Amino acid sequence: xxxxxxxxxxxxxxxxxxxxxxxxxxxxxxxxxxxxxxxxxxxxxxxxxxxxxxxxxxxxxxxxxxxxxxxxxxxxxxxxxxxxxxxxxxxxxxxxxxxxxxxxxxxxxxxxxxxxxxxxxxxxxxxxxxxxxxxxxxxxxxxxxxxxxxxxxxxxxxxxxxxxxxxxxxxxxxxxxxxxxxxxxxxxxxxxxxxxxxxxxxxxxxxxxxxxxxxxxxxxxxxxxxxxxxxxxxxxxxxxxxxxxxxxxxxxxxxxxxxxxxxxxxxxxxxxxxxxxxxxxxxxxxxxxxxxxxxxxxxxxxxxxxxxxxxxxxxxxxxxxxxxxxxxxxxxxxxxxxxxxxxxxxxxxxxxxxxxxxxxxxxxxxxxxxxxxxxxxxxxxxxxxxxxxxxxxxxxxxxxxxxxxxxxxxxxxxxxxxxxxxxxxxxxxxxxxxxxxxxxxxxxxxxxxxxxxxxxxxxxxxxxxxxxxxxxxxxxxxxxxxxxxxxxxxxxxxxxxxxxxxxxxxxxxxxxxxxxxxxxxxxxxxxxxxxxxxxxxxxxxxxxxxxxxxxxxxxxxxxxxxxxxxxxxxxxxxxxxxxxxxxxxxxxxxxxxxxxxxxxxxxxxxxxxxxxxxxxxxxxxxxxxxxxxxxxxxxxxxxxxxxxxxxxxxxxxxxxxxxxxxxxxxxxxxxxxxxxxxxxxxxxxxxxxxxxxxxxxxxxxxxxxxxxxxxxxxxxxxxxxxxxxxxxxxxxxxxxxxxxxxxxxxxxxxxxxxxxxx
Amino acid sequence: xxxxxxxxxxxxxxxxxxxxxxxxxxxxxxxxxxxxxxxxxxxxxxxxxxxxxxxxxxxxxxxxxxxxxxxxxxxxxxxxxxxxxxxxxxxxxxxxxxxxxxxxxxxxxxxxxxxxxxxxxxxxxxxxxxxxxxxxxxxxxxxxxxxx
Numbered sequence: 093x094x095x096x097x098x099x100x101x102x103x104x105x106x107x108x109x110x111x112x113x114x115x116x117x118x119x120x121x122x123x124x125x126x127x128x129x130x131x132x133x134x135x136x137x138x139x140x141x142x143x144x145x146x147x148x149x150x151x152x153x154x155x156x157x158x159x160x161x162x163x164x165x166x167x168x169x170x171x172x173x174x175x176x177x178x179x180x181x182x183x184x185x186x187x188x189x190x191x192x193x194x195x196x197x198x199x200x201x202x203x204x205x206x207x208x209x210x211x212x213x214x215x216x217x218x219x220x221x222x223x224x225x226x227x228x229x230x231x232x233x234x235x236x237x238x239x240x241x242x243x244x245x246x247x248x249x250x251x252x253x254x255x256x257x258x259x260x261x262x263x264x265x266x267x268x269x270x271x272x273x274x275x276x277x278x279x280x281x282x283x284x285x286x287x288x289x290x291x292x293x294x295x296x297x298x299x300x301x302x303x304x305x306x307x308x309x310x311x312x313x314x315x316x317x318x319x320x321x322x323x324x325x326x327x328x329x330x331x332x333x334x335x336x337x338x339x340x341x342x343x344x345x346x347x348x349x350x351x352x353x354x355x356x357x358x359x360x361x362x363x364x365x366x367x368x369x370x371x372x373x374x375x376x377x378x379x380x381x382x383x384x385x386x387x388x389x390x391x392x393x394x395x396x397x398x399x400x401x402x403x404x405x406x407x408x409x410x411x412x413x414x415x416x417x418x419x420x421x422x423x424x425x426x427x428x429x430x431x432x433x434x435x436x437x438x439x440x441x442x443x444x445x446x447x448x449x450x451x452x453x454x455x456x457x458x459x460x461x462x463x464x465x466x467x468x469x470x471x472x473x474x475x476x477x478x479x480x481x482x483x484x485x486x487x488x489x490x491x492x493x494x495x496x497x498x499x500x501x502x503x504x505x506x507x508x509x510x511x512x513x514x515x516x517x518x519x520x521x522x523x524x525x526x527x528x529x530x531x532x533x534x535x536x537x538x539x540x541x542x543x544x545x546x547x548x549x550x551x552x553x554x555x556x557x558x559x560x561x562x563x564x565x566x567x568x569x570x571x572x573x574x575x576x577x578x579x580x581x582x583x584x585x586x587x588x589x590x591x592x593x594x595x596x597x598x599x600x601x602x603x604x605x606x607x608x609x610x611x612x613x614x615x616x617x618x619x620x621x622x623x624x625x626x627x628x629x630x631x632x633x634x635x636x637x638x639x640x641x642x643x644x645x646x647x648x649x650x651x652x653x654x655x656x657x658x659x660x661x662x663x664x665x666x667x668x669x670x671x672x673x674x675x676x677x678x679x680x681x682x683x684x685x686x687x688x689x690x691x692x693x694x695x696x697x698x699x700x701x702x703x704x705x706x707x708x709x710x711x712x713x714x715x716x717x718x719x720x721x722x723x724x725x726x727x728x729x730x731x732x733x734x735x736x737x738x739x740x741x742x743x744x745x746x747x748x749x750x751x752x753x754x755x756x757x758x759x760x761x762x763x764x765x766x767x768x769x770x771x772x773x774x775x776x777x778x779x780x781x782x783x784x785x786x787x788x789x790x791x792x793x794x795x796x797x798x799x800x801x802x803x804x805x806x807x808x809x810x811x812x813x814x815x816x817x818x819x820x821x822x823x824x825x826x827x828x829x830x831x832x833x834x835x836x837x838x839x840x841x842x843x844x845x846x847x848x849x850x
Numbered sequence: 851x852x853x854x855x856x857x858x859x860x861x862x863x864x865x866x867x868x869x870x871x872x873x874x875x876x877x878x879x880x881x882x883x884x885x886x887x888x889x890x891x892x893x894x895x896x897x898x899x900x901x902x903x904x905x906x907x908x909x910x911x912x913x914x915x916x917x918x919x920x921x922x923x924x925x926x927x928x929x930x931x932x933x934x935x936x937x938x939x940x941x942x943x944x945x946x947x948x949x950x951x952x953x954x955x956x957x958x959x960x961x962x963x964x965x966x967x968x969x970x971x972x973x974x975x976x977x978x979x980x981x982x983x984x985x986x987x988x989x990x991x992x993x994x995x996x997x998x
Contacts, residue, residue, distance in 0.1 A: 730884040734892035741896050742982050745903040746989055804948055804961070805881040813886065814966050818944040821966075822929050825973035829922045832977035836919070839984035843991060 106177055108523070110186045111169035114193055118162035121155065130155060130551055133203070149203035149267055152551025156402060157200040157324075157331060159548070160409050164323045165193045167527035171417055172315035174523035175424065185225055185313065192218035196324050200331060205254040205264045208332075212250065212296070215325050216243040222320060223312040235308035238614065242305040246295025253288035256281055266335060273339020283345060289336070290349060297329030297383045300357040304611035307364075307376040314420030317372065322379050322412035327405060330386045334401050334556045337390050350391025355486045357384025362493035366588070367599040371419045371429040371501065375412065378455075378497045381490055382408045385470070388483065390556075392473055398557025400469040402549050407454060407466035410535035414451035414528035415501050418444055421520040421528075422505065431500060438506040440517040443525040445506040450532035452502025456495040456585060457578060462535040467491060467578055488581055495585025500592060638759050645771050652774040656781060668780060681722040688715030702747050710740045727809040862904040866913065869897035877971050878964075887967035891974025898979045907986040910979075918980030925972025932965035 124132070135147035150158070169189065176182040195214035202208045217240075224236030254264075260276050261269045269276075276282055293299075298306035309321055320326070333350065340346040361381030368374045382404075389401045421444045422437065423429045438445040454463035470487070519525065588595065632643070676682065692711030699705055713736035721729035795808050795816065805811040813821050873893035880886030902910035914921060933944035948961045 727884045727886075731889050731892070734889045734896070738892045738896040738899065738978070741899045741903070742985075745899055745982075746985055803946065803963070804959070805963070807880060807882050807884065807886070809884075810880045810886040810967075813888070814881075814963050814970070815946050818929075818933070818946070818966060821970060822926075822933075822944070825929060825970050826926055828973050828977045829926045832919065832922055832980050835981065836984075839981070839988070842988040843984065 106173045107182060107186045108170065108173040110190065111166045111173070113190060114162045114165035114169060117193075117197070118159065118166055121158050121162055125155060125548075135203075138204075138207070144206055144264070145204055146207060147203040147265065148201045150201050151555040152548065152553070153331070153334065153402065153555035154200045156406065156548055156552040157327070158197055160406070161193055161196050161200070161324055164319060164409060164413050164531065165189075167531060168315050168319040168413075170523050171318070171420070171527040172313070174521045175315055175420055176313060179313075181225075185222070185316075188218050188221045188225075189316070189319070192222065192320070192325075196328070199328055203266050205258055205266060205269075208266065209247070209251050209254055212292075212328065213244065213247045215328060216240065216247055216296075219243070219309070219320055219325055222316045223309045225313055225316070226311070229311065232311040235305075235311040239305045239309045241618075242295050242302055242614075246292045246302065249288045249295075250292025253285050253292060256285035256288065260285065270336060270339045273336070274342070276339070277343065286340065286343075286345060286349075289332075290353075293329035293333050294353060294387075295329070297326050297333075297387065298357075298380050299329070299353050299384065299387055300360050301610035303357055303361065303380045304614065306380055307373055308611075310372050310376050314372070314416060314423065317376070318413045318416030318420070321376065322416055323409040326379065326383060327386075327409070330383060330390065330401075330405070333387065333390050334398070337398070337556055338558055341393055347391050347393055350387050351483060354384045354386070354388025354391055355483050357381070358388060358490040359486050360384070362490045363599065365493060365497055366592070366595055369430050369432060369596070371422065371431055371434075371505070372416070374431070374497055374500065375415055375419060378494055379408075379412060381494065382412070385487065385490060388487070389470060389473065394473065397473040398555075399549065399553035400466070400473040401556060402552040403462075403469050404466040406549065407462045407535065410531055411451040411454040411463060411498075414447050414532040414535075415455065415498075417524065417528035417531075418448040418451070418501065421524055424520055424524070425517045431505060434505045436507065437517065441506070441519045443519055443529060447525070447528035447532050448502045448506060450536060451528065452498035454532070454535045455498035455501075457491060457581065464578070467581070471578070488584065491581040492584035492588055495582055496588035496592060499585070499589035504589075504592070638764070642764060642767055645767050649767070649771055649774045652778045656777060666784075676723075678722065682719060685715050685719035685722060688712075688718060691715075703744070706740060706743050706747060710736055713739070727807065859904050862901055866897050866901045869900070870894055873897065873971075877967060880967055881963060887970030888974055890967075891971045891978070894971070894975040895978045895982065898975070899982050902983060902986050907983045907990060910986075911983050914976075914979060916976070918976045918983065921976030922973050922980065923976070925969045925974070925976055927969070928972060929966050929969030932962040932969060935962055 131149060131151040133147070133149045135145050138144050138146040169186065172182070172185065172189070176185060179185070192215060195211045195218060199208055199211035199215060202211055220236050220240040223239050224232050226232045227236075257269055257276075258264045260279050260281055261272045263269060263272070295302040295305075306321060306326065310317055312320070337346075358381045361377045361379070361384055365374050365377035365381060368377060386401060386404060386408075389397050389404065392400075419429055421441065422434060425441060426434065426437075428434065457463045457467035634640075689712050692708045692713075692715055695708035695711065696705055699708060713732060717729045717732035717736065720726075720732055795812055798816075799805055799808045799811045803811045803815040805815070873890045876885035876893060877887055877890035878885075880890065898910050898914065901913055911917070916924060932946070935947055936945035937943060939947070944966075946961055946963045946966070948959060948963075950959055
């Protein structure tokens, strides 16, 4: 990570002004919320031909996300402007960060599924660039590639799910699909669509078994981790699941999958967080655990769960982002994040310690914090839903582990005595202290001034759970059972915290956890890809020209045979007769051209001298050109003549200097002859089939009729090339240019090694 | 130079210009008769190759209006550009426009199509000539080192 000292202020641009962009977005959002009632909607044509429109629908849930994206985004930029002050390439980071914010805002406000998908994939791509920001570090590159592979494959599954859903609901509008959700229940395609949707959302939100990329993504700079991997991107999968929850809430598959996977993820993340010593990784695993809790909450069938989701999402972002900032500050000041070496930092870093304490309060779910409200709502949601006992025990453990992690981040590091003098440890500059303090304070403020948070959260909750009524959601918290549950959780958390080191030693010894996890499977799968690639390269790219030709021809033959079989059995005698029935008026000219080709081919078989071989191949080419000429394609003939001439001239200029041809050894001549004969016969059979089909002249007639009036040209071929299909031609000449550019290094190497036989 | 190639040497220079003129003519007539930028470019390539056989790759390269890479790039750029004017009249990209310029005795027809076809011509000529000249240069260098 960074080795920069925090003492000197940067002399060059700190990019602090970049924070104005998300800040403006945040102010605009707040202003809009005060002025106009939700939901906001808008639609602009995007790809009108395909009926794709740029449609936006912002309800309470989307507005909540937008507030998090813009608000925390502004503070992340402020933080990064100091954290990365000595990073030469930081301009790039800010650029990608802003691009990420835009993509994220688009993903949560979009209503058209394809727009959602595009923004979704953009967040994956920008996240890849951000995780791999320190690209000279091999581990960062591996983590970035892992995050990209996992989230992008999930994105593809998501696209398939979207297409299936849209096909079933007859609409690409997310809202319409939610409305029509219950009517889709009987559709046989629904389980497949949901499985694909789960794959997309679970990869994005780091659910088991796709969770392993998230801790890896911690090689990103800390502000990025705080933003992407706690507050925004990883919540996108949860966002989409919550969005679609009203549609499929009643489904057994939906409920059980979310409950099961969510619980498993929550517990797995909590266990792993107890195994780590690196503060940032501890926080990362606890994020995995929190995401699992959110998924589990969405799976709960009652409407109260919607409120718990919205509140816990908010609370989690408001405590996890500050804690990541704190981890960054500690790393910045002490050069380490290993909790064993950190103690008594409160004297040296009072402000950071205050921020950690405030955020930790909320994370532990202690009274007087926003986290308490969230935990309270979670337990009452579960009590209402009468969930299975093991889910309850699991969440109790998960919450206790979260409390223990909060204790480590807020108390263990900052409290206690100092083992060694800490003269070199200084408080971070204000731009790295203000953001965590501010966010943590907002988290507290929501508790003390509930009428600030209530309307937005109620609005958000109603978006996910339309059945929810009343706005006085937060007032009656603290029911007897919930308080008892909170107390038990907290006590267990304290025990975990006190026994942290012993527990850690115990868990560290359980090595099989490392080899069992899906991360190990991912490594093996990646290795298998390389092995398979090497195998097929050795098989296909052997570098022998004759063998390349043979495999190409065989492939062609297989295709032709497949086409023949697919078109059904035919009477071959009749087909051959139909070939001769198409005998043209001046057929002897065709025969003459064909004879030219045959003579050229036969000469190629018999001759060994290179120049003679060249001439015989030219003969074949001129024969084809003559055939084109006689069959009414003068343009094609002209081109063929020009190509053959150029080829012969060029090859003739090169060949004499290569000396006598080398003897060809090890070529299976009999097999080659067989392949050649089979190809000839296959081509004939294919042609015969073609002739038997009725010719469709629609396009030919249209081009012939439109050529002069629309494109002012009598040469239809040329008109098609340069006008009707000009874009194709543009692509083709670009390929010619790029192939030349790609070949330049090779040609240069040829010229530099003149003595070697070319 | 091989003395038997004397005829070739004497003929090569005028032949080069005649072939280039033919290439240009083929390019210009292409819209109404067999021909066009691709064929024209191939004929120009043959001219360059023939010139290179007689006078060497370096000399043929000097005869090109631009270096092979700039020529090919200019060609693609011309073709790309020829689609832009249509946007001004709010037509789709690459919709070709025609202008008639009265010259008294005849109307000169100008069009963005010609620009596009000239782009194809340049791309084909430049890129393929680049290949050919580079290959020729390598065998020339091998020949200069010693007999094969």
